[in-house]
Ligand code: NAD
């Protein structure tokens with residue numbers, strides 16, 4: 001069986017990918033993760049007795065560690081999920097994003113290149129470096145503009161998106177300059193089990209259950225294309241197996257929704273699954289000061305992966321959202337784990353006195 005070195009595998013998408021990879025025996029997995037605030041080791045506790053899974057705590061920017069892991073485990077695939085991933089945090093602390101997303105990806109590429117150059121020709125041909133990126137690198141769309149295609153020019157607007165764009169360019173350069181067999185995927189907003197509750201959907205589910213306000217930025221009319229995380233993981237595996245090296249593949253859910261519509265749907269599901277007498281969850285909806293530089297609309301044209309790799313998202317938004325809410329209701333131990341620690345500090349920083357804090361930052 002092949003060995004995949006997965007980075008950032010204790011986070012949301014990485015943990016879903018690893019669980020699926022082990023369940024369906026896609027490969028043995030070495031999971032390198034720094035265990036930042038965004039990770040929850042409970043996500044992978046089902047694998048504690050799995051001899052095909054090995055966890056290493058470390059930083060993708062630690063090139064000596066990466067070199068050592070590559071020599072020791074001889075993976076045929078590297079999948080880079082590791083990143084600082086939250087746009088709002090990138091507004092407060094952009095330096096962490098530059099460090100991991102740009103410098104870290106560079107170090108990972110450098111170690112991968114020297115490892116790959118020493119492989120036999122046969123192993124060089126099999127090797128893949130898959131970089132998991134985002135639709136945010138393409139910027140913001142007007143309401144009638146066509147969806148992002150793989151050749152849409154990059155126009156990142158947040159520090160997060162800019163650092164992801166930088167890492168995408170480095171990956172592209174390593175293919176063109178050194179011949180490293182790379183693949184890049186740019187996907188839309190993922191949702192599903194095990195997502196850290198700083199992101200819209202889990203934040204709204206957990207705030208609602210705790211009867212806390214549901215903070216909707218601006219007018220709530222910003223649009224995102226929602227992709228169920230398991231559909232995304234299947235797409236990544238197809239790209240690994242059959243994608244053309246040096247290429248980019250857009251992955252989306254064909255499912256554009258305004259934020260307001262998403263929050264209303266969550267409230268409606270909770271009214272059914274966790275009813276409270278004389279109480280409607282939507283009464284908690286609160287409009288708050290907008291995110292600075294808030295992109296208005298993202299939409300993905302995923303016709304390339306559909307045509308070339310016969311991939312289709314299986315989940316529709318109603319079924320995927322229902323599964324997601326059910327997962328959070330059934331996994332309150334996982335929720336407790338993330339809500340302890342520094343999570344409350346972040347909630348305080350981003351939501352309490354939001355008007356005053358963001359106005360001060362905009363002026364300084
Ligand atoms: P996440 O924030 O949930 O998880 C990131 C993981 O990376 C965490 O486990 C963290 O500990 C680890 N990590 C952070 N810095 C690291 C470092 N320097 N070295 C090693 N590990 C480190 O992120 P996610 O939502 O699972 O996203 C995974 C990838 O997919 C990211 O690259 C992100 O940019 C991209 N992406 C995410 C979405 C989405 O909707 N979540 C959409 C498009 C693209």
Ligand code: DAU
Pocket residue numbers: 085086087088133134135136187188189190198199200201203215216217218222223224259291298
């Ligand atoms: O598009 C892909 C990107 O999706 C990924 O690259 C990022 O890693 C991921 O975080 C996500 O970015 P967004 O900024 O779109 O996701 P977020 O969940 O933070 O916000 C979704 C929308 O909801 C956005 O328009 C902002 C809005 N929002 C978010 C939060 C956290 C609110 O209205 N209130 C909130 O409290």
